[in-house]
Structures are given as structure tokens and as C-alpha cells.
Amino acid sequence: GDSVxxxxxxxxLSEEAFLTINCTYTATGYPSLFWYxxxxxxxxxxxxxxxxxDDKGSNKGFEATYRKExxxxxxxxxxxxxxxxAVYFCARSGRTGANNLFFGTGTRLTVIx
Amino acid sequence: DSGVTQTPKHLITATGQRVTLRCSPRSGDLxxxxxxxxxxxxxxxxxxxxxxEERAKGNILERFSAQQFPDLHSELNLSSLELGDxxxxxCASSATPGGAGDTQYFGPGTRLTVL
Numbered sequence: 001g002d003s004v005x006x007x008x009x010x011x012x013l014s015e016e017a018f019l020t021i022n023c024t025y026t027a028t029g030y031p032s033l034f035w036y037x038x039x040x041x042x043x044x045x046x047x048x049x050x051x052x053x054d055d056k057g058s059n060k061g062f063e064a065t066y067r068k069e070x071x072x073x074x075x076x077x078x079x080x081x082x083x084x085x086a087v088y089f090c091a092r093s094g095r096t097g098a099n100n101l102f103f104g105t106g107t108r109l110t111v112i113x
Numbered sequence: 114d115s116g117v118t119q120t121p122k123h124l125i126t127a128t129g130q131r132v133t134l135r136c137s138p139r140s141g142d143l144x145x146x147x148x149x150x151x152x153x154x155x156x157x158x159x160x161x162x163x164x165x166e167e168r169a170k171g172n173i174l175e176r177f178s179a180q181q182f183p184d185l186h187s188e189l190n191l192s193s194l195e196l197g198d199x200x201x202x203x204c205a206s207s208a209t210p211g212g213a214g215d216t217q218y219f220g221p222g223t224r225l226t227v228l
Contacts, residue, residue, distance in 0.1 A: 032215075036219075042221060043219045043220055043221040044203065044219040045115070046216055089156065100158040100161055100171055101146075101148075101158060101217060103155060103156035104155075105155050106155065106156070
């Protein structure tokens with residue numbers, strides 16, 4: 001079935017460190033891939049997305065590339081800030097014709113000054 | 114602000130009771146989705162409506178039901194509540210009924226606590 005496997009957390013980094021959060025998905029069809037972020041006490045916000053193989057999504061210094069050969073969509077940022085502390089969710093779209101999302105378990109990131 | 118509104122923000126009730134959660138989609142969006150976020154199950158898709166019709170169903174219990182009204186707002190009804198129903202319930206909306214790349218915008222959620 002459709003699923004997403006995400007790197008377990010929590011992740012604690014110092015400010016300006018490099019961030020990678022791994023995400024792999026099941027290769028059923030050709031899904032769209034997303035990263036959502038949930039700041040403390042808030043709902044989910046779309047961070048970036050990619051709709052086909054080799055697409056790179058980017059936003060706010062975060063990047064992720066749709067890798068069909070490795071069924072991965074790893075999230076990266078070159079220099080994290082304290083304000084990036086949040087929970088990050090990787091997600092894939094469902095079957096063609098439906099738009100429901102399948103989410104990973106979430107990775108809590110804490111950035112310390 | 115995503116443009117999706119949910120009420121109430123918090124809800125505390127007792128086992129066996131029934132509650133209704135309300136969602137208003139972004140202006141112009143015809144699809145509404147409901148998700149449940151719990152500590153043990155993570156974020157799970159419950160159900161989708163498009164322009165008043167049920168479009169897709171996920172892991173929604175028979176005790177739960179939803180509908181979308183002509184003005185496109187949606188309600189999620191949870192009945193015979195159990196302790197395990199305590200969770201954060203999110204509503205999301207999108208412009209289309211389904212399709213790769215269509216973005217879902219999430220509301221702030223309703224936190225349900227069943228005592």
C-alpha cells in the first residue's frame with residue numbers, strides 16, 4: 001500500500017548546522033511528494049513539494065529532490081536557525097484521482113543557539 | 114494563516130458522548146479533507162469530500178461520519194466517544210477533487226479530549 005517512512009527523531013542541532021531528514025516512500029504509481037512543517041501549537045504548513053522525478057522543491061532555505069531510483073525525498077537545509085525548531089512531516093499523495101495524503105511519523109527538530 | 118478555519122479549537126467531553134467539529138475551507142476550494150493526529154497512530158487520513166459528495170475514505174471508524182454542505186463547509190461527527198478518540202483533528206482544503214501536485218492547506222486543528 002501507500003506509505004512513507006521517515007527518519008525517527010528527535011533531532012537536536014546547533015544553530016548554523018547542516019540538516020538532513022530522511023524520507024522514503026512506497027513506489028505505487030507516481031505520487032507527488034511533500035514536506036509539511038508543524039510549529040508548536042499550530043497546524044501543518046506546506047514547506048515544499050515536488051510532483052515528478054528529479055524535481056527539486058525549495059522554500060525558506062530548505063530543499064528536497066524527488067529521487068525515483070531510490071524512492072526518496074530527503075529534506076536538507078544548509079544552515080538551520082532556532083526558528084526552524086518544529087516537527088517536519090514527509091507525505092505522499094495517494095492513488096490517482098484521490099488527493100488524500102499519507103504522512104510519515106514526523107521528525108521533531110530542535111535547534112539550540 | 115492558511116485560510117482554513119476550524120471550530121472549536123478545544124473540546125473536552127466524556128466517554129459515550131457525541132461531538133461535532135466544523136471546518137470552513139479556503140475561499141474557492143471545493144475539496145475538504147479530515148485527518149486525525151494521535152500519538153500512537155500519527156497523522157491519518159479519515160475522509161474527503163468534494164463539492165458536497167464523498168470522494169475518498171480512509172481509516173474512518175463507523176462511529177464517525179462527515180458531510181459537506183452547499184456552502185462547502187464541512188462537519189465531522191464523532192459519536193459514542195472513547196478515550197482513544199482523544200486526538201488533534203485537522204481539516205484541509207484544496208481546489209480540485211484529486212490530482213498530482215494539488216496542494217492541501219491545513220487548518221489549525223481541533224483538539225479533542227475525551228475523559
